Amino acid sequence: MHRFQKKMMRPLFAPMLPGGIVIILIFSLDYFQFELVEKFLLFAAFVIVPLVILLLDYDEKSTHQRTIYTAMKGFQFPAALLVLVSVMSSKIWGLEGTSIPGALSLGWLLLTLLLGMYGIATIGDHKGKIxxxxxxxxxxxxxxxxxxxxxYQYQLNLFQANPDTHALSSVHFHFSSAIVPIFIGILGRIMTKKSWYPWVVAIDIIGPILIAIGMIFSKPIEYIGVTLFACNIAIYTTYLLTYLKRNPLHKKAAFFLVLSCLAFYSVVVVSMFYPLLKNRFDFTILDFIPIYGSLHAFGFVLFGLIGWVYMADSFKQKNVNRKG
Structure with a gap:
């Protein structure tokens, strides 16, 4: 009890402060002449993944999960710094075309491997729980x-795909592919189980693979994957808003989760109006990508993670109060 109270005296998102400062500098200073896709990858490394790790802190862990969690919690910030140095070495220091950017990226590969191992342990320790x-x-x-x-950092061509495609695939898996199943899984922990829920989870697992395959081999497959995935997010956000309306929850949690849902609907609205904007204002796809990316990354993903962390924290406080 004393350890928990001592922990609660510190700001909930204090571990995010260093990474947040780095990202503000990257997005605001002209020194960091990075591609937009690289900035989003850095945003994932310094902000999104730490938030996911913070969210996992509230899980009940087995012995091997605790070992993996301790390792990835301690290694996350050094690994993110290696991502930054890797990108800087290729974009600012003139080392593009050498093996140095790729070698530096291996630190992040190790961190994501730890996340994957934790994921495998989660599935193995909760057999049958969708x-x-x-x-x-x-x-x-x-x-x-x-x-x-x-x-991407090694500038390798794989499956006839160029490095730019690798960068887009990496962003795809760091944001939508990873985050949406986590969101739907956390919702599944608190919701009344529905007959359609396993189908939503199945599509969430299959959808990202279809999108990735489509990006490399076939546009129609990519469109099918994107459509299924978007429909799944629509189901998630609609049910979540209904749940929040019927169940009084932590105010901060509800606030950020509603913002997350609204950000997704904003993406849908902007997508619907893209043909009109394109014809009337010479609005090109290159103008649309930053808007879509920002709404998705800073709106749907970031606000959603903050909301779920607040939710998990409030549930933990209630449990402690009951025991106390």
């Missing part, structure tokens, strides 16, 4: 994102 399978799958997809980042 919500835990979803969370475990999301964590495993971080590792796939780490593989794509390493391929």
């Amino acid at each position: 919500a835990e399978i979803a969370i475990g799958a999301g964590l495993i997809y971080f590792f796939i994102g780490g593989i794509w980042f390493t391929l």
Whole structure:
């Protein structure tokens, strides 16, 4: 009890402060002449993954899960710094084309491997629990994102795909592919189980693979994957908003989760109006990508993670109060 109270005296998101400062500098200073896709990858390394690790802190862990968690919690910030140095070595220090950026990226690959191992342990320790399978799958997809980042930094061509495709695939797996199953899994922990829920989880696991395959081999497959995945997010956000309306929860948690849902609907609205904007204002796909990426990364993903962390923290406080 004393340890928990001592922990609660510190700001909940204090571990995020160093990474947040780094990201603000990267996005605001002209010194960091990075591609937008690289900035989003750095945002994932310094902010999104630490938030996921913070969220996992509230899990009941087995012995081997605790070992993996301790390792990835301690290694996360050094691994993120290696991502930054890797990108800087290729974009600022003139080492692009050498093996140095790729070698530096291996630190992040190791961190995502730990996330994947934690995901496998989550699935193995909760056999048959659909919500835990979803969370475990999301964590495993971080590792796939780490593989794509390493391929990008080594500038390797794989499956006739160029390094730019590897970068996009890495962003895809660090954000949508990993985060959406985690969100739906956490929702599954608190919701009344529905007959459609296992189907949503199954599509969440299959959808990212279809999108990744489509990005490399076939546009129609990519479109099918994106459509299924978008429909799944629509189901998740609609049910979550209904749940929040019927169940009074921590105010901060509800606030950020609602913002997350609204960010997703904003993406849908912008997508619907893209043809009109394109014809009337010479609005190109290159103008649309930063808007979509920002709404998704800073809106849906970031606000959603903050909301779920607040939710998990409030549940833990209630349990402690009951025991106390």
